[in-house]
Amino acid sequence: MSYMDHSATSPVNPEVLKEMLPYFTESFGNASTLYALGREARTAMEKAREQVASLIGAQPEEVYFTSGGTESDNIAIKGTASKLKNKGNHIITSDIEHPAVEETCKYLEKNGYQVTYLPVGEEGIVKVSDVEAAITPETILITVMHANNEIGTIQPIKEIGALAREKGIYFHTDAVQSVGKIPVNVGDMNVDMLSISAHKLYGPKGIGALYIRKGVRIDPLLHGGGHERGMRPGTENIPGIVGLGKACQIAEDNLEKNMEYVSSLRDRLIKGVLGKIEQSYLNGHPTKRLPNNANFRFSSIEGESLVLQLDAKGINASTGSACSSKKLEPSHVLMAIGLKEVDAHGSLRISLGTENTPQDIDYTIDAINEVVERLRSMSPLWCAAPPEDE
DSSP: OEEOBTTTOOOOOHHHHHHHGGGTTTTOOOTTOSSHHHHHHHHHHHHHHHHHHHHHTOOGGGEEEESSHHHHHHHHHHHHHHHTTTTOOEEEEETTOOHHHHHHHHHHHTTTOEEEEEOOTTTTOOOHHHHHHHOOTTEEEEEOOSBOTTTOBBOOHHHHHHHHHHHTOEEEEEOTTTBTTBOOOTTTTTOSEEEEEGGGTTSOTTOEEEEEOTTOOOOOSOOSSOTGGGTSOSOOOHHHHHHHHHHHHHHHHHHHHHHHHHHHHHHHHHHHHHHHSTTEEEOSOSSSBOTTEEEEEETTOOHHHHHHHHHHTTEEOBSSOGGGTTOSSOOHHHHHTTOOHHHHTTEEEEEOOTTOOHHHHHHHHHHHHHHHHHHHHTOTTTTTOOOTTO
16 A cells, blocks of 8 residues: 555654553543642653644743644634734635635634635745735734645745734644644744644644744633643643654654655656646646645546545545545635636645655556546547647
8 A cells, every 4th residue: 555645644653652652551640630640641741842842943831732733723713813803803814724724714704704815826825915915904813824735835924924923913824734844933934823733743633732922812712621721621632742742753853854755755756747647737836835745637537536546556645635525516725726627626636755665656656647547538528628738
């Protein structure tokens, strides 16, 4: 099997699992208790907080543990909307956000807030000038993802953050796809809040974190026993937190090496597919993209058929976001970059990991070519389909 859907999830690193296991059995204490078992759990939790903070250039007290990226996004967006409702009711985001951001903004629209959805153009990049033009006296939050989960494009977060800071507007970024894959430093990026999910960087599912810059005030979504300094109550998931911390430490220690290796695989894949398969195209920016992401489209091909036939050959890939895979409508991300509906349905996302090899890439190129040829031979559209540039 060649697993090539790391944007959906990643396998737990064996070192991460080893670090987690004692906290299910031997060191199972509740971190809020005063006796030794509880103190042991709390010590492990604070070590993990330091590991997460180190990876993103934050202070440990600025890191709050959550159940994952979706909860982190919700806390940042709804928490800001609630806290600043007397100051304004306008939020700026982009047309290509993850559903955790997009649906949260839609929910707020139903409850009296105004949301501006910025276009991204054919390469999937938000223009800083568009952000500036969208700002009104009522703007309380800008939320733009660091790197897109489908097409891998990396946004000008530092510049958007500088603009937000200048205007006195809170700035949040969903960095679920970028943390652990490319350098992320909250100070350099000028962000006030940043979302993380463990299972995208070889950690366990069900655990994440939200960075909140010191001095930023937002309301919590949940109320309870005051855990996480009142921001996220509920007994802490110590095994998950330990796993997230270890995954962050491993990612930090190997970041440059992994970036170089995975990007070489990505470039080999892109060159092979575009060079071998007629009327194949790369979605998103050619260079401003995650080192592990390649998103293709093929004329006269239906994406789900392509994914299923690749699965039969032992290759795990996807048509887009795993969170949207059961929806029948085309990807909102691909539509936002200007694709026709038929082309959006004919796209394939391949997201690589450190365990992939050059042999995996070569096998995948040949398999995609074979499957595309087979599907096109059965398609009544293929003979009539002109190249996109005609």
